[in-house]
Amino acid sequence: EAQVTQNPRYLITVTGKKLTVTCSQNMNHEYMSWYRQDPGLGLRQIYYSMNVEVTDKGDVPEGYKVSRKEKRNFPLILESPSPNQTSLYFCASRAQTGSYGYTFGSGTRLTVV
Amino acid sequence: DQQVKQNSPSLSVQEGRISILNCDYTNSMFDYFLWYKKYPAEGPTFLISISSIKDKNEDGRFTVFLNKSAKHLSLHIVPSQPGDSAVYFCAASVNSGSRLTFGEGTQLTVNP
Numbered sequence: 692e693a694q695v696t697q698n699p700r701y702l703i704t705v706t707g708k709k710l711t712v713t714c715s716q717n718m719n720h721e722y723m724s725w726y727r728q729d730p731g732l733g734l735r736q737i738y739y740s741m742n743v744e745v746t747d748k749g750d751v752p753e754g755y756k757v758s759r760k761e762k763r764n765f766p767l768i769l770e771s772p773s774p775n776q777t778s779l780y781f782c783a784s785r786a787q788t789g790s791y792g793y794t795f796g797s798g799t800r801l802t803v804v
Numbered sequence: 805d806q807q808v809k810q811n812s813p814s815l816s817v818q819e820g821r822i823s824i825l826n827c828d829y830t831n832s833m834f835d836y837f838l839w840y841k842k843y844p845a846e847g848p849t850f851l852i853s854i855s856s857i858k859d860k861n862e863d864g865r866f867t868v869f870l871n872k873s874a875k876h877l878s879l880h881i882v883p884s885q886p887g888d889s890a891v892y893f894c895a896a897s898v899n900s901g902s903r904l905t906f907g908e909g910t911q912l913t914v915n916p
Binding site: 735 | 810850904908
């Protein structure tokens with residue numbers, strides 16, 4: 692089944708403790724992206740990647756890092772999480788050509804206390 | 805600066821009637837527009853899209869209209885069904901690129 696898999700689904704952590712949210716896709720998509728969803732703000736793009744070793748900042752990159760060492764994986768790293776990073780996070784992927792709609796993962800609910 | 809805006813946080817319609825969800829944008833460089841549907845505890849699901857070279861795109865019960873001069877697009881669902889109850893997001897991109905800008909979302913409730 693074609694899908695984007697994020698782990699974990701739920702995470703509660705403390706301020707300052709480094710964490711990584713993993714994302715993997717099995718569709719051989721070139722483009723991958725991370726979004727956060729907050730009430731009243733919709734989905735905002737954090738980082739995106741157009742292919743292996745090619746990443747760029749989205750609209751809200753502060754406090755986040757990403758890497759794209761393999762085509763299928765695009766982990767989101769929070770080096771020193773803060774409470775304002777409490778949010779619902781989505782990873783997504785799409786092919787470079789053809790349909791331009793991203794396929795989204797099921798989400799990661801992160802709480803930073 | 806919210807470049808894509810959905811001014812109605814919620815919409816309630818009766819089953820069988822038409823649902824119209826609206827979206828406005830400010831960036832004239834946007835040339836590709838998409839609608840996503842999101843159920844609770846799931847990721848958004850791509851619904852329908854339209855290129856700026858068109859003013860209408862239809863897929864079954866779903867039709868998207870684009871008015872470039874007004875920088876406005878709308879999603880029509882006819883007939884509406886209870887299973888359509890979800891949050892709908894519009895999104896826009898430049899050159900169909902990897903950057904996608906979303907609106908705030910509209911909660912649609914279809915009452916039986």
